[in-house]
Amino acid sequence: MKIFGSSGVRGVANEELTPAFVARVAMAVGSVWATDTDGDVSVALGRDTRTTGRMFADSASSGLTSVGCDVDRLGVLPTPGLQAYADETGIPAVMITASHNPAQYNGVKLVGPDGVELARDALERVEDRLLGERFERVPWNETGDVRTVEEARERYVDGLLASVDREPIAAADLTVALDPGHGAGALTSPEFFRRLGCRVVTVNAQPDGHFPGRDPEPVEKNLGDLRRLVRATDADVGIAHDGDADRAIFVDETGTHVEGDAALAAFAGDELQAGDTTVSAVNVSQRLVDTVRDADADLELTPIGSTNIITSIQRLEREGTRVPVAGEGNGGILFPDYRLARDGAYAAARFLELLVDRAASDIAADHAGYHNVRVNVGYEDDAERERLVTRAEAAALDADAELTTIDGYRLDYGDAWVLVRPSGTEPVVRIYAEARDLDRAQELADSMHDALQQN
Known part of the structure; x- marks a missing residue:
């Protein structure tokens, strides 16, 4: 390709x-x-x-x-x-x-x-x-x-409402702080959550392709406005979308960022039964690995990207395997029984269902204890990209760790892991690291970064 x-x-x-x-x-x-x-x-x-x-x-x-x-x-x-x-x-x-x-x-x-x-x-x-x-x-x-076609957005919201258990969400009297990031979700998500019976407060909710309030990617560093809004309004949860609203990232009721990997693990813990399979990408967190093991289910890894995850889900379902939930820790979650597509509004509604009985901070705490570091290394042209990939391969082959090459080079050390791979959407090589100790994760990311910078 x-x-x-x-x-x-x-x-x-x-x-x-x-x-x-x-x-x-x-x-x-x-x-x-x-x-x-x-x-x-x-x-x-x-x-x-x-x-x-x-x-x-x-x-x-x-x-x-x-x-x-x-x-x-x-x-x-x-x-x-x-x-x-x-x-x-x-x-x-x-x-x-x-x-x-x-x-x-x-x-x-x-x-x-x-x-x-x-x-x-x-x-x-x-x-x-x-x-x-x-x-x-x-x-x-x-x-x-x-x-x-004038009514496409309205049809979408109506379809969402028909697919969610509205009564318990409405009865919970939840306050939702919403940050659609000036993207397409600004035209649908506020109405959707209000019609679910939630009190909705918003920030960055005006459609604007300049994205003046924050960059479209809903990562922690871009969600300061949302965290402050949650605290100021005593909201039960904060919800952030990316530019096209196929992702959802959460902030708990204290204004603390909920790691996307923790949310995915929470969904998996709620959905998976013995014998089920979930699908995620090669940068999967140990949080999901642990949840799958506890459910006596299986985990299938793919190259990063929703297309690869969807292809695996389709194959598994043809083979008769149940896949109730899948996705990545970036907020892109799929519930195949609803639709084989990432949907930020639907995923957020499913998170609201979890909040009917528990606080968001409690849900996140169940899947805490790991720290993540991500570093991007930019390049100017294909030749520089190849040099970076060659250096990554050399560092991976020289490491004393279990190597996975599904997509890039993932090194598992038992207590931690690091992954290096070229982005499929931007001119950068991404380095991901995870460990129970933040210094350990940073050390692994820095070590790989140094290896990429060597002549």
Whole structure:
């Protein structure tokens, strides 16, 4: 795969990602879908709040209609809202989003008619068309039509409400502090949680593609406003989304950040039964490993990225294995019985169900005791990237630890682990480390960082 990374294709807008390139991606995937349906296909098209979103949506619409696809333009909505529309209507979809990336980025994510991100083999078909510029352009009088769909966000929220046990949440009289980070969730999550019966207070809730209040990634350093809002309003929980609202990260009632890995472990502890399997990525926390073991369940690891996790879930379910919950510690959680898609609003509602009986701090405490460190090492070009990867490999092979190479190089030391891998969405090599002692985790991350900097 040369074009599509761990979650679609992304780049700096008007530099790495241009309107012409997005049009070609749309022409390629439209050609594949038109071929699969004998030339009669409609495609849903959505975007997040980024300032370049309309420009790229226009490019994608032009590319799709040029190969004969009709286009349903849904406007700004969360990626899971687009996926819900695709699943309900049975048509494939294109989402213009860079998810958690900074404001200057944008990207393209492709979704099948079942509402599920395209699997690796389907993406490879699109990539082959794109690289070979084999587009099925149609005559002028056969180009596709475009229509505006006004109610997609409302349909998404209605679907969420129908999928959640509303009564106990409403009866708990919860106060929710919400930080949608100026992203697409600002247009859906406040209404959703109010209709669940919660008192909702917000920060960074105005849709704004400049992301003036915070960067789109809902990591601890970006959530100071939310932590202060929780404390100021005596909220029961704080909820933060990324730019396209397919992720949810939490803050407890004291204003303390809840590690995404702890939330995933809490969901797993609530859902897993003996014989079940959960799926996570190679940067999985020991928190989840311990929870899976306690439930007498199984854990399957994949390369990082929702596409890889979804592909594994699909295979396991075909084999008859129950997968009630899966995901990553970045807040991207899947509940396959609901929908095979990451959905920040739905995951947050499931967390509210846990709060009916317990405080968020108590839930987090059950999965505490580990410390995480993450370091990014930037690079300028492919040659420098390869040098960094080569140095990472040398350091990994020289280490006295159990080595896993599913995605990058993960070293397990028994009391701690470190992982180094190139990002699939940004020009950085990421270093992750976890240990029960913060100094130990920092030491492992620093050691790998030093190895990458050696000449």
